[in-house]
Amino acid sequence: MPKITRRKFLRTSAGTVVAVSSLLVGFDGIGWRPSASGGKDPFQGGKQLGTLEFLEESQTPMDTVLGRELDGRLYTDLSGLTPQNLITPTEKFYIRTRASEFLEGQKPWSIRVGGMIKQRFTLTVRDLENIVNPVGLHLMECAGNVRAAHFGMLSVADWTGAPLSDVLNVAEVDPRSTRVLISGFDRYSMRSTTSIPGASWIFTLEELTSSNAFLATKINGQPLPADHGAPVRLVVPGWYGCTCIKWVNEITFVDDKVEATSQMQEYATRTFQRGVPKLAKDYRPALIDQAATPIRVEKWLVNGKIKYRVVGIAWGGSGPVRVLEIQFNPGEHYVPVDSFKQTPNDSWNLWTHAWTPTKRGTYVIRLRVKDPLVPYGRLDRGVYARAIETTEI
Numbered sequence: 001m002p003k004i005t006r007r008k009f010l011r012t013s014a015g016t017v018v019a020v021s022s023l024l025v026g027f028d029g030i031g032w033r034p035s036a037s038g039g040k041d042p043f044q045g046g047k048q049l050g051t052l053e054f055l056e057e058s059q060t061p062m063d064t065v066l067g068r069e070l071d072g073r074l075y076t077d078l079s080g081l082t083p084q085n086l087i088t089p090t091e092k093f094y095i096r097t098r099a100s101e102f103l104e105g106q107k108p109w110s111i112r113v114g115g116m117i118k119q120r121f122t123l124t125v126r127d128l129e130n131i132v133n134p135v136g137l138h139l140m141e142c143a144g145n146v147r148a149a150h151f152g153m154l155s156v157a158d159w160t161g162a163p164l165s166d167v168l169n170v171a172e173v174d175p176r177s178t179r180v181l182i183s184g185f186d187r188y189s190m191r192s193t194t195s196i197p198g199a200s201w202i203f204t205l206e207e208l209t210s211s212n213a214f215l216a217t218k219i220n221g222q223p224l225p226a227d228h229g230a231p232v233r234l235v236v237p238g239w240y241g242c243t244c245i246k247w248v249n250e251i252t253f254v255d256d257k258v259e260a261t262s263q264m265q266e267y268a269t270r271t272f273q274r275g276v277p278k279l280a281k282d283y284r285p286a287l288i289d290q291a292a293t294p295i296r297v298e299k300w301l302v303n304g305k306i307k308y309r310v311v312g313i314a315w316g317g318s319g320p321v322r323v324l325e326i327q328f329n330p331g332e333h334y335v336p337v338d339s340f341k342q343t344p345n346d347s348w349n350l351w352t353h354a355w356t357p358t359k360r361g362t363y364v365i366r367l368r369v370k371d372p373l374v375p376y377g378r379l380d381r382g383v384y385a386r387a388i389e390t391t392e393i
């Protein structure tokens with residue numbers, strides 16, 4: 001885990017001094033318009049002087065492959081996103097678990113389909129390649145995405161894959177089977193210091209169909225790299241990355257008596273389960289919570305005055321969000337974000353907000369959605385809050 005060294009403090013509106021870190025909790029058609037203020041861009045004619053650093057975050061290298069096998073990571077640098085480059089280049093797509101050194105010996109690759117079906121069979125990569133199609137932009141987020149790593153376990157790619165419902169339709173399923181276990185190759189040459197090996201997840205057939213889950217063979221038009229699950233991985237749109245099994249080698253039809261996998265149990269808290277249920281049937285879908293976070297705070301000089309522009313992203317959730325609100329310190333009022341427009345897609349949406357602080361100092365930026373019907377547990381708990389310091393106003 002990335003480590004943080006410098007500690008910062010701020011004075012709240014009630015006058016007390018608190019550690020910024022205490023306010024930052026965590027776990028273990030896109031395009032923006034000028035602000036709502038009459039359609040005029042408040043930064044027009046100005047000059048950008050730089051960007052502010054986020055406080056209480058580590059110096060972890062971004063966009064860089066770190067470590068090996070189960071401890072292998074790559075954190076995507078989100079700070080440069082613009083309406084023109086919303087797709088994460090493949091070599092910068094986040095990595096959580098790098099390919100096993102034993103993977104090379106697994107050729108030719110095939111997926112064993114078995115369990116409660118009339119006749120077990122194997123699917124080859126060639127079989128899949130014959131039925132893949134472009135499936136568009138899909139976002140992936142690790143349920144363990146953390147501030148310390150600048151929320152870099154989050155990426156968007158343009159995928160090619162075969163709908164899982166097509167693949168499963170081939171099987172003559174026993175009517176008593178209610179669920180499908182999808183497993184990946186997970187034997188590693190090294191012991192991990194961070195994770196339990198063995199990635200597999202159990203879904204109902206309905207969950208796989210309604211989410212449009214697919215077996216991906218390509219990312220951004222290129223063959224999947226080994227670290228992203230080559231030759232075939234599962235992508236479950238709208239679900240956390242822990243369900244998107246890489247190096248898929250087994251699909252098993254099971255029933256309601258089946259126990260949850262170790263991966264499901266390891267991620268139970270982060271996917272909002274009630275405790276750690278023993279049986280797979282007691283798990284709720286691991287849907288990505290509605291979330292939003294700043295990705296950069298730009299400092300501008302406009303007509304001789306210092307102004308800040310907060311640029312951020314919003315993602316996740318299953319329904320449209322009309323109003324996104326921003327707050328610049330605990331106790332202060334939330335105000336609507338200037339330019340937030342949610343487009344119905346499975347990507348992220350960029351937003352911007354003009355901000356002119358009246359005092360120098362440290363600020364903790366938080367977002368919330370106004371719709372009481374939208375579940376947003378992580379936003380609510382401040383998981384995606386970030387801190388900055390303004391030295392000039």
Ligand SMILES: Nc1nc2c(c(=O)[nH]1)N[C@H]1C(S)=C(S)[C@@H](COP(=O)(O)O)O[C@H]1N2
Pocket residue numbers: 093094095096097140141142143184185186198199227228229240241242243244245246247
């Ligand atoms: N076989 C296998 N699949 C896996 C994992 C794993 O450790 N082994 N990690 C999961 C987790 S926790 C995440 S967040 C995603 C990350 O996919 P990526 O590394 O391609 O971004 O893969 C998932 N699939």
Ligand SMILES: [Mo]
Pocket residue numbers: 096141142143144241242
């Ligand atoms: Mo993850």
